Amino acid sequence: MKGIIIKSKGKWYTVRMEDGESMRCRIRGKLRLDDLKLTNPIAVGDEVIIEKEEGQDTAIITGVMPRRNYVVRQSPRKKHYLHMLCANIDQAIVIATIREPHLKPGFIDRFLMTTTPHDIPTIIVVNKMDLWQDEDEAIFGGLKMIYEPLGYPVMAVSALHGDGLDELRALLKDKITFVCGHSGVGKSTLANGIQPGLELATQEISDYSGKGQHTTTFAEMFELKFGGHIIDTPGIKELAFINMEPHDVAHNFVExxxxxxxxxxxxxxxxxxxxxxxxxxxETGEISPLRYENYLNIMEDVLNQNHWERKMDW
Ligand SMILES: Nc1nc2c(ncn2[C@@H]2O[C@H](COP(=O)(O)OP(=O)(O)OP(=O)(O)O)[C@@H](O)[C@H]2O)c(=O)[nH]1
Ligand SMILES: [Mg+2]
Ligand SMILES: [Zn+2]
Incomplete structure (x- = not known):
């Protein structure tokens, strides 16, 4: 039987079969995989082949179909491995906030480095616009001016109060969308706002110290009633790029x-x-100094990996 992984939690995966039924599955033995060195062999969005376990309501995943794309990051625990965040998506949303937590613009560019190489269209959503004060609208305008000409739409929403969500729903319709961002930016709140009734757990007390627990602890794909799917994921602390070479970074800053x-x-x-x-x-302002600063930052990381040490001597 064939199905799609809609939830990944430890050793267990929930697979939605072609008839719409879901089944709890796990892997037995080794799956034949691409050359990627992964900490998790399969992820939400993967199309898999399963075999029911005799006399039980669970199944074994015996194979994974070729992926049309995937999003990986360097594993935070095993530096030389990659962690697959999702597979077979149509587009990605990176959520940022200007307040609570405050804006970390470097993260946007780091996230774009995970999607741009695979030509995955990426939307930048600035959430919690209801908290904006003073110059925050201008900060948002600045982001819009930098990223939209590069092909990344920038939208402001309030996931909690519903502002801007109709426009976002139009972009989500009939697509599989991966939602990513730091903990506390409102990924789960956004999914709840898009699809009332989802009732995903969200952080109860605001804690933006960065030390707080992640509220969402596993990736899960949800069907949208108006068409499409959204993948909610746990917050990401940082994105590193051991899997990239310096020219990959340069090539994926499109301008x-x-x-x-x-x-x-x-x-x-x-x-x-x-x-x-x-x-x-x-220098002339044609390329955003912010983009350039973020670029140098990523480049420094990549050049610092052993293999490239010599190049740092310039
Ligand atoms: N004022 C305001 N608060 C919001 C908004 N969206 C989310 N929040 C609040 O921000 C906090 C974090 O929201 P979550 O949806 O749990 O954040 P998350 O990104 O899913 O966090 P993790 O699951 O830990 O990665 C909660 O207290 C939400 O109520 C918004 O648009 N405005
Ligand atoms: Mg969450
Ligand atoms: Zn040059």
């Missing part, structure tokens, strides 16, 4: 890739090479 043809060196990493078109464009 940098466009400018590359005017750099003196065709393999320019836009750090401190002479006659770099990216640095020139940052």
């Amino acid at each position: 940098f890739f466009e400018a590359l043809q005017n750099c003196k060196f065709s393999d320019c990493l836009h750090i401190n090479e002479p006659k770099c078109a990216v640095k020139a464009a940052v």
